[in-house]
Amino acid sequence: MNALELFLKDFPTYQNTSRIDEIRRMDYAILDQQGHIYLDYTGGGLYATSQLEAHQELLRTHVFGNPHSYNPTSAQSTELVENARKYVLQFFNAPEDEYVCIFTQNASAALKIVGEAYPFGAGCRYLLTFDNHNSVNGIREYASARGASVTYIPVILPDLRINEAQLSAELHRHDDGCFNLLSYPAQSNFSGVQHPLEWIEQAQALGWDVLLDAAAYVPTNRMDLSRWKPDYMPLSFYKMFGYPTGVGALLARRSAMKKLSRSWFAGGTTTVASVRGNKYYPAEAPAAFEDGTLDYLNIPAVEIGLRHIQAIGYEAIHERVLCLTGWLLRELISLKHSNGTPLVKIYGPLDMEARGGTLAINFYDATGKLIEKRLLEKEGNRRGISIRMGFFCNPGAGEVALDISSDELSSCFSRPRYEERISDLDFQHCIDPKASGAVRVSVGLMSNFADVQAFIDFAGSLLE
Numbered sequence: 001m002n003a004l005e006l007f008l009k010d011f012p013t014y015q016n017t018s019r020i021d022e023i024r025r026m027d028y029a030i031l032d033q034q035g036h037i038y039l040d041y042t043g044g045g046l047y048a049t050s051q052l053e054a055h056q057e058l059l060r061t062h063v064f065g066n067p068h069s070y071n072p073t074s075a076q077s078t079e080l081v082e083n084a085r086k087y088v089l090q091f092f093n094a095p096e097d098e099y100v101c102i103f104t105q106n107a108s109a110a111l112k113i114v115g116e117a118y119p120f121g122a123g124c125r126y127l128l129t130f131d132n133h134n135s136v137n138g139i140r141e142y143a144s145a146r147g148a149s150v151t152y153i154p155v156i157l158p159d160l161r162i163n164e165a166q167l168s169a170e171l172h173r174h175d176d177g178c179f180n181l182l183s184y185p186a187q188s189n190f191s192g193v194q195h196p197l198e199w200i201e202q203a204q205a206l207g208w209d210v211l212l213d214a215a216a217y218v219p220t221n222r223m224d225l226s227r228w229k230p231d232y233m234p235l236s237f238y239k240m241f242g243y244p245t246g247v248g249a250l251l252a253r254r255s256a257m258k259k260l261s262r263s264w265f266a267g268g269t270t271t272v273a274s275v276r277g278n279k280y281y282p283a284e285a286p287a288a289f290e291d292g293t294l295d296y297l298n299i300p301a302v303e304i305g306l307r308h309i310q311a312i313g314y315e316a317i318h319e320r321v322l323c324l325t326g327w328l329l330r331e332l333i334s335l336k337h338s339n340g341t342p343l344v345k346i347y348g349p350l351d352m353e354a355r356g357g358t359l360a361i362n363f364y365d366a367t368g369k370l371i372e373k374r375l376l377e378k379e380g381n382r383r384g385i386s387i388r389m390g391f392f393c394n395p396g397a398g399e400v401a402l403d404i405s406s407d408e409l410s411s412c413f414s415r416p417r418y419e420e421r422i423s424d425l426d427f428q429h430c431i432d433p434k435a436s437g438a439v440r441v442s443v444g445l446m447s448n449f450a451d452v453q454a455f456i457d458f459a460g461s462l463l464e
């Protein structure tokens, strides 16, 4: 049997997703025409030609003005933006009386809204898992500046999941009179681990607010906000369907938005602002959190993208990702040098239980020495493979995976010349070779067997 036959035998449900192959041929033809092996879906999704055409057609056949007026061109923009907003809520099955959709520039901007305006205070807590993206880690700076205590719950090797008893103990430790926030990723952008969505209810029952970072989860997993009710859920649309970039959203419970208090206002965020009267009245969410002019030409393309995902169907996307990741894991683990030394180390779950299609990997030679990323990158690029190297803005998971201790980090960061600034390269000199991180391979919407097999062949070429 050849590799494809073996794959289909072991992952027979892949064939139920064959419509995606058809869509790829028609709507993503450039991928194969240009010989791309795209394996960086956690970095960014890919767009279909039909999305571009639908968007271009819309722009070609209308005149759109700034939505902050009531004239005809403005009204057309407002209508499309508000339709897109409604559709985003509908897509995530979010009841409109309970959730609000705030358009932002990306997931990071959505996170910043929460960080800036959450009522952290002395005695309050900001609790977060180690495997958060830096844009979630960054909220700790707002929390500690306002006197809240910041606590990280470590992820644990080999699976890079957390100890749930520890989480529960931390959730029970809080002051009732305070605002306390728990943040965690629904799917880690480092390891692909999917943390239980049940934590949302568990934390809320104890009086916590919950920020669920859905940026890496929603591209291949359905999120139903009538079932799971995080207080704040940031995401970036380009990660789901590639186009447009520059638009994200904060989906938030109306009650949770009422807790946020901003220390500035901007065009569009007030009902009335006065210079002589030295006063302003904040608008309600979403307007209160959408600074200045929205990206009103691109926001309609969000609805086009979401409808595109809807037409393909999460069931097929999810199934395909499960099959391809399962095969990738199995084949990579089986690669051994002639002396029996494994070629790869994969950080995170080695089976498909509660994980998505993101793999963090390192490669080793027959003596057990790490193969340099520079060499991997060169050979990967030569083969047209798009993968990501480093820590992927997720230092907590990376430090645990690569066993970089706090002592090692403090001794590096406390060197006089690194007190103010440190470059990537300096950091690598401090912690070398662990500081070079890992290789991230991620599958998504349009991945196929040939993509993952090309990566397995590339890995196989590193065997001695």
Ligand SMILES: Cc1ncc(COP(=O)(O)O)c(C=O)c1O
Pocket (backbone or CB within 6 Å): 042, 043, 106, 107, 108, 109, 133, 135, 185, 187, 188, 189, 213, 214, 215, 216, 236, 248, 393
């Ligand atoms: C889990 C997660 N959260 C947040 C972000 C930030 O997204 P953006 O860079 O689009 O703001 C990313 C991006 O990689 C991510 O993977």
